[in-house]
Amino acid sequence: MTREQTAGAPLSIARPATQPAAIEMSGVDRSFQIPDGTLVQTLSNFNLSVAPGEFVAIVGPTGCGKSTTLNLITGLARPDAGRVKVLGRPVDGIDPDVGFVFQVDALFPWRSVLGNVSAGLRYRGVSKKEANEAALDWIAKVGLKRFANHYPHQLSGGMRKRVALAQTFISQPKILLMDEPFSSLDVQTRTFMQDELLNLWSSLGASVVFVTHDLEEAVALADRVVVLTARPATVKSSYRIDLPRPRVMGEIRYDARFMDMCRTIWADLKDEAQAGMDGSTLSAGSDTAFTPNS
């Protein structure tokens, strides 16, 4: 593992200019208004660059603006200043190459698994027959073949998460954004889902930005872990995780180098987590407190 960069300059300088970054955020400011009218700045001079096919995990103190980052990439939110580019294009509205997996399931409760998974294709004008065929294919890939006609309320939390993954992956996004997708799952289910995600990702080859408050999860999944500062967030540091792939979630956590990395990054993150807790006058986000794992 190598510490690449501290806050400040864009990370992209090191990359050859020929290959455009999948995601490029430079000098981004973003603030939001809380109900009493005060402006709270969440991102300040924020720089982040993600290479095509790269798996980046973002960790940072509670409520520091991790989710804001994702919203800026999808186009759900606009930067106050600075530029956000996706696949070389400035973000202008919702990009069809972007997929998003939410912390909550956010499935259509009134549609069957099949209806949920095929929704994205249907919105983009694919015929019902074709969409359903593709959906059945993806439902089988996430192991829910027997449940195609079930409604979400009939499924367990882990199964609903699989539906959400199939629903996102079916559109073959080139950019995959994930906002604490597994935080609501129990430990065993989460481990299975992390393996599942890595499998799906390796066949899709998308760039991933994975926001989490679980440092171990970040190190285990990602090629690179980005640590954010307390609000207003900037990139504090970035660590390359050169653990070999394919990785197996159930085993990697006992790997000595894995534990080393976690320890190093935690030392870096600790101060910010502390600052975030002291400085957070409004409880934004649902992150739970950080605990050192090593």
Added chain:
Amino acid sequence: MTIGNPATRSATVPAAAPATAAERLDDARRRAARKRRQRSNSILLVRVLIFVVFTAGWEAAARAGWIDPFFFSMPSAIVARLVDWFSNGTSQGSLMLQVWVTLRETVFGFLIGSVLGIVCGIVLGRNRYLADVFSIYIKVANSIPRIVLGSIFVIAFGIGIGSKVALAVVMVFFVVFTNAFQGAREADKALIEKTQILGASKWQVTTSVIVPSAMSWILASLHVSFGFALVGAVVGEFLGAREGLGLLVVTEQGLFHADGVFAAMIVLAVIALTADALLTGLEKRLLKWRPPVSHDIGT
């Protein structure tokens, strides 16, 4: 009295506890089913009992002279009046014609009012700016006693069907509107964002997220609002009409026929209950995706 011989006694003693898990499960199922049956039987029985006690008490009180049947009538007189209406017609034509007239006004008012309410509710629920602009007017309109508008409608639309439908529409609109609006507002924000990211247009978000989310609110309001439409139609007929159940009530009132008023009330109640049953059926069909409520039957 002789004590049973050992053989018969052992048969009455509870059989040996079921051995296998399957048998135990089966046993539990049977017990649960029996418990459910017993419960629903007892509810039915108590219901019937309450009805019998109430009706018999009313009849007895009237016959014994504790209440004056001239003012409060009695069940037997009401039934007699209903039978008379069915066989000989009312003072203003056949009973079925009166039912048909009132039903038609109610249904038209109900349909127009609900559609307007749903459309306006969802449009305003989707558009924060419009909602903020109109909220004050909605509040004002909702707080005035709308039934008074009936007089305006009689002046404007005459004593035909128009004034009754208009009054029913006004009665229905606000109930449905408020619910559709609330339902659209309460649609899951994460689901809306996710749907947008999946590639849905604004219209597709409305049809595939907002409308289904609001549907349970809307359907709940339709139950109440059919009753409101009926009130609108009947009051409209009170204010001026040539036919209909409302006019029948007014006529009977003018003749001091308490039994006639009660009889008309029963006919109206039957209409309302039938509509309610139909709406419940619709609700079940449209909301079949909702998780069933599980009952803890207790053991």
